[in-house]
Amino acid sequence: xxxxxxxxxxxxxxxxxxxxxxxxxxxxxxxxxxxxxxxxxxxxxxxxxxxxxxxxxxxxxxxxxxxxxxxx
Numbered sequence: 001x002x003x004x005x006x007x008x009x010x011x012x013x014x015x016x017x018x019x020x021x022x023x024x025x026x027x028x029x030x031x032x033x034x035x036x037x038x039x040x041x042x043x044x045x046x047x048x049x050x051x052x053x054x055x056x057x058x059x060x061x062x063x064x065x066x067x068x069x070x071x072x
Contacts, residue, residue, distance in 0.1 A: 022056050022058040029046070031051060032055075033053040036050045043060065045057060
């Protein structure tokens with residue numbers, strides 16, 4: 001009896017994984033969970049003040065880009 005080859009595991013490629021909702025500081029942001037626009041903003045995420053849904057900050061997703069924009 002011949003055993004099938006195990007499936008090939010590949011690294012996760014974020015650019016190919018689909019749409020990702022993020023909080024953008026320079027734009028109006030509506031919560032995808034409840035539709036409100038009040039946020040508690042931290043260093044790497046923003047949390048909806050009404051339903052506690054958390055979104056990653058777009059700036060935190062690419063720290064090199066943020067450093068370049070800040071001139072650091």
